Amino acid sequence: MTCTPILFSPLDLPNGTRLKNRIVKSAMSDALGNGRGDPTAAQARLYRLWAEGGVAASIIGEVQGDARFAEAPGNLVLGEHSDTGAFAALSQAGHMGGTLLWFQLGHAGALTPPTIGTPKGPSALELPGLRAQAMSLPEVRALPARFAATARHAERLGASGVQIHAAHGFLLSQFLSPLFNRRGDSYGGGIANRMRLLLDIVEAVRATIRPTTALSVKLNASDQVDGGLAPMDALEVVAALDRTGIDMIDISGGTYFPGAKAASDRPASGPYFLEFAATARRRTRLPLMATGGFRQRQEAEDAIRDGTLDAIGLARALVLDPGLPSQWQAGGADPDWPRFAASPPGGVTAWFTQRMAALAANGDAGPNLTPEETLCHEQKRHAALSRIWRARFCQSACRR
Numbered sequence: 001m002t003c004t005p006i007l008f009s010p011l012d013l014p015n016g017t018r019l020k021n022r023i024v025k026s027a028m029s030d031a032l033g034n035g036r037g038d039p040t041a042a043q044a045r046l047y048r049l050w051a052e053g054g055v056a057a058s059i060i061g062e063v064q065g066d067a068r069f070a071e072a073p074g075n076l077v078l079g080e081h082s083d084t085g086a087f088a089a090l091s092q093a094g095h096m097g098g099t100l101l102w103f104q105l106g107h108a109g110a111l112t113p114p115t116i117g118t119p120k121g122p123s124a125l126e127l128p129g130l131r132a133q134a135m136s137l138p139e140v141r142a143l144p145a146r147f148a149a150t151a152r153h154a155e156r157l158g159a160s161g162v163q164i165h166a167a168h169g170f171l172l173s174q175f176l177s178p179l180f181n182r183r184g185d186s187y188g189g190g191i192a193n194r195m196r197l198l199l200d201i202v203e204a205v206r207a208t209i210r211p212t213t214a215l216s217v218k219l220n221a222s223d224q225v226d227g228g229l230a231p232m233d234a235l236e237v238v239a240a241l242d243r244t245g246i247d248m249i250d251i252s253g254g255t256y257f258p259g260a261k262a263a264s265d266r267p268a269s270g271p272y273f274l275e276f277a278a279t280a281r282r283r284t285r286l287p288l289m290a291t292g293g294f295r296q297r298q299e300a301e302d303a304i305r306d307g308t309l310d311a312i313g314l315a316r317a318l319v320l321d322p323g324l325p326s327q328w329q330a331g332g333a334d335p336d337w338p339r340f341a342a343s344p345p346g347g348v349t350a351w352f353t354q355r356m357a358a359l360a361a362n363g364d365a366g367p368n369l370t371p372e373e374t375l376c377h378e379q380k381r382h383a384a385l386s387r388i389w390r391a392r393f394c395q396s397a398c399r400r
């Protein structure tokens, strides 16, 4: 008799999608698009590395349906204009060996960089380094159809699943947050109103995509900022999502708002959201995944074995070692985690972004820079891509 370790047993999602094991490459904005919203050959190579490394599914972070509200100029943008050949190459590479490739549908809202778009959120914001306009009611009401159309493009362009990004301080997370959502209409106020837009989007997307296309939502357990989305309200969102047709909830936390701490910038000192996941379990029958802090095979296995989670999301560990799932299955070592003495805000995330670029270019780790050095390097890369983006997408709306 052969015994499959629980981490490598398959998982069947409600729509019939089968994950070949319990390890998912969590959404990361890889900054590898060509600045015109299309994938590059380097990006396809990176997703092939992850597929060959044995993950059950890879989620491409921050794929946009509306270029005016992108998170970064390396994002993919889906539409009639998309380069079908480049997307086919990406899809083929990412689906190698039975791995699934999902697109995370984003909208940066108030966090849209003004150099490439128009920051707009649930409510107007005037903070140091952050100004945003409030979305009008017709603009909010147009979003479900827009997300649904983007999800259809995702299917057409080769995604086997989509994830709606409602975490980390971007648009749908801004709507969920009492701190950023001060609306007086039916999208603001109590949590039932603040989650209305997310639920409308979920319903529109589910009604539009094929039943065989997996649908997931990434949700914050907590924004981890004073006055932001708190666990009690997040649990209400979990209970409401349970009544929809989604296939998985991916639990995360933190936000990229200036001054707050983002999950990707924190030290990975063990899984972050297990306590919330255990409580969420009592509010939903949906499969639960959590992303954040996993470094060791034992931690991942324990979370599946004790029933807290159905799948483990790994982001930075798979940048350190894209072959980690196969390595773990063969009884190999945990990844060697870098230690940074000190790092400016965003420095650790930039360090991992630069690592992805090196992996995509040559399959190796690239130069060993400090977080400060990589932040500087990434800012230059961002500026160069922004120039291409503006020429492609901005008429007069973007600030130079």
Ligand SMILES: Cc1cc2nc3c(=O)[nH]c(=O)nc-3n(C[C@H](O)[C@H](O)[C@H](O)COP(=O)(O)O)c2cc1C
Binding pocket: 026, 027, 028, 029, 030, 060, 061, 062, 104, 165, 167, 168, 218, 252, 263, 264, 265, 268, 291, 292, 293, 294, 313, 314, 315, 316, 317, 349, 350, 352, 353
């Ligand atoms: C370079 C980088 C880019 C990221 N981009 C995204 C993104 O586009 N969407 C998202 O939901 N999370 C994004 N994240 C957050 C990760 O998905 C994950 O939630 C976080 O890194 C914590 O997980 P980890 O400890 O396994 O790295 C990003 C993380 C990193 C390091």
